[in-house]
Amino acid sequence: RKEVEQDPGPFNVPEGATVAFNCTYSNSASQSFFWYRQDCRKEPKLLMSVYSSGNEDGRFTAQLNRASQYISLLIRDSKLSDSATYLCVVNDRTSGTYKYIFGTGTRLKVLA
Amino acid sequence: SAVISQKPSRDICQRGTSLTIQCQVDSQVTMMFWYRQQPGQSLTLIATANQGSEATYESGFVIDKFPISRPNLTFSTLTVSNMSPEDSSIYLCSVRGVSSYEQYFGPGTRLTVT
Numbered sequence: 001r002k003e004v005e006q007d008p009g010p011f012n013v014p015e016g017a018t019v020a021f022n023c024t025y026s027n028s029a030s031q032s033f034f035w036y037r038q039d040c041r042k043e044p045k046l047l048m049s050v051y052s053s054g055n056e057d058g059r060f061t062a063q064l065n066r067a068s069q070y071i072s073l074l075i076r077d078s079k080l081s082d083s084a085t086y087l088c089v090v091n092d093r094t095s096g097t098y099k100y101i102f103g104t105g106t107r108l109k110v111l112a
Numbered sequence: 113s114a115v116i117s118q119k120p121s122r123d124i125c126q127r128g129t130s131l132t133i134q135c136q137v138d139s140q141v142t143m144m145f146w147y148r149q150q151p152g153q154s155l156t157l158i159a160t161a162n163q164g165s166e167a168t169y170e171s172g173f174v175i176d177k178f179p180i181s182r183p184n185l186t187f188s189t190l191t192v193s194n195m196s197p198e199d200s201s202i203y204l205c206s207v208r209g210v211s212s213y214e215q216y217f218g219p220g221t222r223l224t225v226t
Contacts, residue, residue, distance in 0.1 A: 032213040043204055043217040044155070046113070087154065091213050098143060098208065100215055104154040 001026050004090050006103035014111050017078050021106045023088030024070045032091035033064055035073050037084045038105065044087055047073075078110045114139050114207050116218035124224045125195055132191045133221045135205030140185035143208040145215070146178070150201045158203075161188040195225045 006023045013019045025033075033050035048055065050062040050071050061074040071088055088103035115138040125131050135144065144161040159167040159180055167180035182188040192199050205218040 034214065041222075043220050046214055046216065049212075049214060089215075098160075098213070099157065100145070101157075102155040 002103075003027065003101045004088055004103040006086075006088050006106045008104055008106060010107035010109050012109045012111055013078055015078055015080060017110075018074065018076045019078055019108060020075075021073045021086055021088075021108075022070055023072070023103050024068075025088075025090045025101075026069070027090070027092055028066075028069060030069075030090045030092050033062075033071050034089040034091070035060075035062055035071075036087040036089055036102075038087055039084050047086070075108075078108075080110050080112060083108055083110045113209065113214075113216045114141060116205060116207060116216060118205055118218040118221050120221055121219065122222040122224075124226060127196055127225060129195055130191055130193045131195065131223060132189050133203055133205075133223075135188045135190070135218055137186045137207055141207040141209075142185070144182060144188045145206045145208075146180060146188070146190045147204040147206060147217075148201045149204060149220075155204065158190070161190075192223065195223075197225045199223065200225045 004025050035047040036044040037047045038044040048057050048062050050064045054063040059076045063072045085105040085107050087105045090101045092099045117136045119134045146158040147155045149155050157170050158173045159169040161167050161180050161182040163182045179191045202220045202222050204220045206215050
């Protein structure tokens with residue numbers, strides 16, 4: 001089983017739609033979780049950290065379910081500019097190291 | 113978040129040669145990392161660059177192939193040695209935030225080996 005798994009997509013959605021991505025992780029000791037956005041031929045940019053209580057930033061909502069070991073990202077009222085690859089990232093802090101493990105990413109295409 | 117620059121932004125190199133990539137951060141950071149992203153793939157951690165000591169390499173990556181320097185808290189280099197076409201990739205430098213576990217990336221170096 002991969003350490004961090006995501007559905008690669010692509011998810012093709014019309015403007016204004018709501019879309020949700022899930023990500024599962026295998027190490028129950030994982031402590032920090034993030035969603036990054038990566039545009040074509042660009043570096044990943046931090047979208048949001050994911051907290052146990054869930055967190056919201058405008059149209060974006062992230063949730064963490066430790067019992068089931070998954071993280072979700074919800075995007076409401078999709079814009080054309082949301083088209084990108086969304087990377088789920090898990091930070092394993094076992095043995096005193098700070099290893100960030102990236103999922104393969106989920107591609108989103110928002111269509112006019 | 114820190115401002116991170118990388119040089120060169122891209123290069124085309126011949127098989128058997130070496131390329132050194134520089135990463136400069138505008139503030140002191142405790143942790144710096146080097147990643148590789150091959151076409152259509154996600155990011156793979158190469159190593160953690162440790163200031164004043166040898167880098168910590170991930171499985172599958174060795175110092176002879178990817179020597180790393182980190183002379184201070186704002187600068188690091190990654191060398192890709194004895195390159196082959198399989199080394200064609202984007203190489204990304206990243207840093208961890210001082211007061212959080214968030215990570216920020218440089219713009220990347222796009223390497224093509226012919």
